[in-house]
Amino acid sequence: MHFEHHMLREIKEQPAVLAALAKRGQLLLEKDGGGLFGFDDPEGASFQRILFLSCGSSYHASLAGKWMVETFAGLCCQVEYAHEYRLSPPLPLENCLVVGLSQSGETLDTLEAMRKAKQAGARILSICNVANSTAISLAHTAFLLEAGPEKAVASTKVVSAQLAAVFLLALRLGIAHGRLPQEFVQKHVQNLMDIPNQLSTVLQNDSFSKEVALALHEAKQLLIVGKGLAYAIALEGALKLKETCYLHAEAFAGGEFRHGPMALVEPTVPTLLLMPSLPQESFELMQGTAREIRERAGPLWVLTQKRPETLGEADAQLYFLPQADAFLSTFLFLAPLQTLAYHLAHGRGLNVDSPRGLCKAVVADP
Numbered sequence: 001m002h003f004e005h006h007m008l009r010e011i012k013e014q015p016a017v018l019a020a021l022a023k024r025g026q027l028l029l030e031k032d033g034g035g036l037f038g039f040d041d042p043e044g045a046s047f048q049r050i051l052f053l054s055c056g057s058s059y060h061a062s063l064a065g066k067w068m069v070e071t072f073a074g075l076c077c078q079v080e081y082a083h084e085y086r087l088s089p090p091l092p093l094e095n096c097l098v099v100g101l102s103q104s105g106e107t108l109d110t111l112e113a114m115r116k117a118k119q120a121g122a123r124i125l126s127i128c129n130v131a132n133s134t135a136i137s138l139a140h141t142a143f144l145l146e147a148g149p150e151k152a153v154a155s156t157k158v159v160s161a162q163l164a165a166v167f168l169l170a171l172r173l174g175i176a177h178g179r180l181p182q183e184f185v186q187k188h189v190q191n192l193m194d195i196p197n198q199l200s201t202v203l204q205n206d207s208f209s210k211e212v213a214l215a216l217h218e219a220k221q222l223l224i225v226g227k228g229l230a231y232a233i234a235l236e237g238a239l240k241l242k243e244t245c246y247l248h249a250e251a252f253a254g255g256e257f258r259h260g261p262m263a264l265v266e267p268t269v270p271t272l273l274l275m276p277s278l279p280q281e282s283f284e285l286m287q288g289t290a291r292e293i294r295e296r297a298g299p300l301w302v303l304t305q306k307r308p309e310t311l312g313e314a315d316a317q318l319y320f321l322p323q324a325d326a327f328l329s330t331f332l333f334l335a336p337l338q339t340l341a342y343h344l345a346h347g348r349g350l351n352v353d354s355p356r357g358l359c360k361a362v363v364a365d366p
C-alpha cells in the first residue's frame with residue numbers, strides 16, 4: 001500500500017486551500033468587505049497602527065503581512081515575537097489592531113501576548129486554523145483559515161493560508177482607509193485567484209527540491225538569502241529545514257548579508273538565493289550579492305523568475321518560477337522550500353511528520 005506523509009499531502013493541498021481563500025477574498029468587493037475580518041469601514045478606519053503577535057512560522061507570515069499592510073493600507077505595522085512581547089514594557093495600544101496569528105490558536109506565548117494587548121486597549125483579531133480554539137475565544141473578532149486539519153508538526157499549508165489571509169487583511173484595511181479604488185482591489189483579488197494554478201504547476205515541475213535535496217544530503221549548513229518579502233520566505237524555509245532535516249539553515253536579509261554573514265561564504269558552504277524579479281530594485285541589489293558570493297567561490301543555487309545578469313552559466317544552478325506580482329510571488333517561492341525540506345528529511349530517513357523533540361502546539365512555558 002502506498003504511504004504518503006502528512007507533510008507532503010499538506011504541501012500538495014495548498015492550491016485548493018488558496019483557491020478557497022481567494023474565493024472568500026471576493027467578499028472584499030462588497031460593502032464593508034462582506035464582514036470578512038469582523039470590522040466595518042468606520043472601525044477599520046479608526047485603526048492607526050497594526051501589531052502582529054506570533055511565533056515560529058506564524059511569525060514569518062506576520063513579517064510578510066507587515067509589508068502588505070504598510071503597502072496597501074499605509075499604516076505603521078509592527079511584528080513582535082509573542083514571547084518577547086509578553087515581557088516588554090506595557091505600553092498603551094489605543095487605536096491599534098492587534099493580530100494574533102496562530103495555526104493552532106493554543107500557543108501559550110501568543111495567547112498571553114494577546115491578553116496583554118487586550119488589557120492595553122487594542123482591538124484583537126485572531127487569525128487561526130482551529131475553530132473553538134482559545135485564541136478565537138479571547139479575541140474580539142476572528143478569521144478562521146479553514147485550511148483543514150494540519151497533522152505534520154511542520155506547518156506548510158497553514159502558512160500559505162496565513163499569507164493569503166494577511167494579504168486580504170491588508171487590502172481590507174486599505175479599503176477602510178479609503179486608499180484603494182475598487183478596480184485595484186478587483187485586480188489583486190483576481191491575482192490571488194490565479195495563484196492556485198501557478199502553484200500547482202510549481203509543485204508538479206519541482207526539479208529544484210529533488211536536486212537540491214540530493215546535493216544537501218550530507219550537508220551541515222545552508223545559507224538562504226532574500227530581500228523584503230523574500231526574506232520572510234527565507235526565514236520560513238530555513239525553519240522548515242531546521243525542524244524537519246536538523247540542517248543548520250540560516251536566513252539572512254539581502255542587505256544584511258554584507259554586514260558580516262558574507263564572511264561565512266567559502267567553497268564548502270552553499271548559499272541559496274531567493275530572487276523574485278519584483279520589486280526590480282531588490283532584484284538588482286540581489287544580483288550584486290550573487291556576484292559577491294561567486295567571488296568567494298561559494299556554491300550557489302538561485303530560485304528566481306528572471307536570469308540574473310551577474311551570473312554566467314557555470315556560476316550557479318538556476319531554477320525558474322512563474323512570473324507573479326511582488327506580493328503573490330511569496331507563495332511560489334515558499335512551496336519549493338517546503339518540498340526541499342520534505343525531500344531532504346525523507347532522504348535522510350528522518351521522521352518527517354514528527355521531528356525529534358517538537359510538538360504541534362507549544363502550550364506551556366519551559
Ligand code: M6R
Nearest residue numbers: 056057058102103104107154155
Ligand atoms: O500554532 P502556532 O502557529 O501558534 O505555532 C507557532 C509555532 O510553534 C509553529 O509555527 C512552529 O514554528 C511550527 N512547527 C513551524 O513549522
